[in-house]
Amino acid sequence: MxxxxxxxxxxxxxxxxxxxxxxxxxxxxxxxxxxxxxxxxxxxxxxxxxxxxxxxxxxxxxxxxxxxxxxxxxxxxxxxxxxxxxxxxxxxxxxxxxxxxxxxxxxxxxxxxxxxxxxxxxxxxxxxxxxxxxxxxxxxxxxxxxxxxxxxxxxxxxxxxxxxxxANTADFQVSGARLKGRVGDTVDLQVKFINAGPAWVLVNPGPPVPTRVLIKIPSGTTAVKAPECKKPAAGTYDCYVAQGWVEEDQVNTYSFKLKIDKAAAGAKGSVALNAESRPYDVNKANDKADILLDVEGSGSTGGSGSAGGSASSGESGTTGSGATGNSSATGSSGSASTTGGNLAATGSGPALPLAGAAAAVVAAGAGTVLLVRRRAARR
Structure with a gap:
């Protein structure tokens, strides 16, 4: 020196x-x-x-x-x-x-x-x-x-x-749902974000990942319980996927409880990735899916669109309001990733609350990550 x-x-x-x-x-x-x-x-x-x-x-x-x-x-x-x-x-x-x-x-x-x-x-x-x-x-x-x-x-x-x-790709996708119930019922809704891989995606300083999932619940329903997401408009939820990276095989589940207030003709919601550029994701067909609603006894149905996922129905149930996730990310780290709502995907276990500067970044919707090196002391 x-x-x-x-x-x-x-x-x-x-x-x-x-x-x-x-x-x-x-x-x-x-x-x-x-x-x-x-x-x-x-x-x-x-x-x-x-x-x-x-x-x-x-x-x-x-x-x-x-x-x-x-x-x-x-x-x-x-x-x-x-x-x-x-x-x-x-x-x-x-x-x-x-x-x-x-x-x-x-x-x-x-x-x-x-x-x-x-x-x-x-x-x-x-x-x-x-x-x-x-x-x-x-x-x-x-x-x-x-x-x-x-x-x-x-x-x-x-x-x-x-x-x-x-030279690799990551297939980000969402899955919808088909709901069924009567006026006055409360039904469970679960929609998912999935990274089908094969790659994981690190944000900083490369291209941004789609840090949000946009969820619109069917008309004629009210969310009596919802994930910790932004709500830019009535019946619309803007949910984060991850803070600084998305693991391969990561799954985020966004859980709602919807009360069916009335039978609305053609009632249909949606779940979609936001419109940010994702050059690594070459399959755009699975970036959006329907949330279909059939109201029994009214002749009202959400239509014949694809829900992109399994059926979901029931009464009040016990499903939590937060968005939860699970994954089987493998590789040199050997760690799993769990994330939900607007919490960070840490790649090492349950999602943790955002803190400090990272919280400010997420609040701005940038989905970036602060890379802070912690160096061992000399000898």
């Missing part, structure tokens, strides 16, 4: 990576050097990747941790490699045998790389360390390379983050 010790590490700027196919391997163009006047006898290189990426091999001079989601951060993994090689001033180096791979769930991923003159250690929430067994990685010289990028300056590491975009 540039503190009188005569060393200054510089990490070359990493260009965004795109077109990576799930199941394939690739190398990130990582280079670094020492712009100081004295050699460093040892350096550490750290890779941190989001849950759609993994390491093809973990060399024997590297240690790997898996890190579960917490706060506004999704699950990820970290690998730190120790290079017992001199890093001479004015020489550009690149790591060898450090290869990444894209998992089936990969879509918008983050790769964070840091080089420092000390062992970084694990981030918060890390699993037990696993020492690599593949042949040790080495540093190779890159003569002629021009080094511009992040400098350690008065710190002891230099860092850069890059977006990795995989």
């Amino acid at each position: 540039a503190d009188g010790s005569g060393t200054e590490l510089v990490l070359g700027t990493i260009a965004p990576i795109s077109g990576v196919r799930p199941g394939s391997t690739f190398e990130a163009p990582v280079i670094f050097g020492n712009k100081g006047t004295q050699a460093l006898q040892k350096v550490w290189l750290r890779y941190t990747v989001t849950q759609g990426l993994d390491y093809a091999d973990v060399p024997s001079n590297c240690v790997r941790w898996d890190i579960g989601s917490y706060d506004e951060l999704p699950a990820r993994s970290q690998m730190t490699c120790e290079f017992d090689q001199a890093v001479e001033p004015g020489v550009v180096y690149a790591p060898e045998k450090l290869t990444l791979k894209a998992l089936d769930r990969a879509l918008y991923e983050d790769l964070d790389v840091a080089v420092g003159d000390y062992d970084f250690g694990p981030d918060e929430g890390a699993s037990r360390p696993v020492r690599g067994t593949a042949p040790a990685a080495k540093l190779g010289e890159r003569p002629g390379s021009v080094l511009t990028g992040s400098s350690s300056g008065n710190h002891d590491y230099a860092e850069d983050r890059v977006r990795v975009k995989a």
Whole structure:
């Protein structure tokens, strides 16, 4: 570091990576050097990747941790490699045998790389360390390379983050319902948001996910119990899907209790994703579904449209008012995701209330996520 010790590490700027196919391997163009006047006898290189990426091999001079989601951060993994090689001033180096791979769930991923003159250690929430067994990685010289990028300056590491975009899709869809009852009855309504995958979707800083499901209940009914959603108009509910990311196989269930006030001709509601761009979702046919209502004894029916889901009917029942969700998200994180209403999808268990800056973001309807790094203390 540039503190009188005569060393200054510089990490070359990493260009965004795109077109990576799930199941394939690739190398990130990582280079670094020492712009100081004295050699460093040892350096550490750290890779941190989001849950759609993994390491093809973990060399024997590297240690790997898996890190579960917490706060506004999704699950990820970290690998730190120790290079017992001199890093001479004015020489550009690149790591060898450090290869990444894209998992089936990969879509918008983050790769964070840091080089420092000390062992970084694990981030918060890390699993037990696993020492690599593949042949040790080495540093190779890159003569002629021009080094511009992040400098350690008065710190002891230099860092850069890059977006990795995989050639993959995620099928966001909704399911409706068919209701049946008499005037005066209270019936249960459940509609769903589903990410049928295969990819999970990370928002920041990539394209936004459809952070809302728009639900219109059939005319002639009143919601006596509803999820914690915005209500922009009578009989209309604007419900969040997730805060910063949506897991593959995530299911959000939005539960209502509707009282049938009167028989309205052609009474029909709907559930639909909002109109935000979703370039990864190529199947638009399942982005909207009907909520059909048959009022017994009146000859009134909601029509013959597709409800996109199973029938739902009954009296008052005991269904809760909140939107609940369940998923079987799998991959390097090994975590499940549960979300509902306007709560965050954390990828690690029951939905939690939004707090702090994240709540302000959700209140604005942006559906973004604050990526806050929590770094372990030096040694």
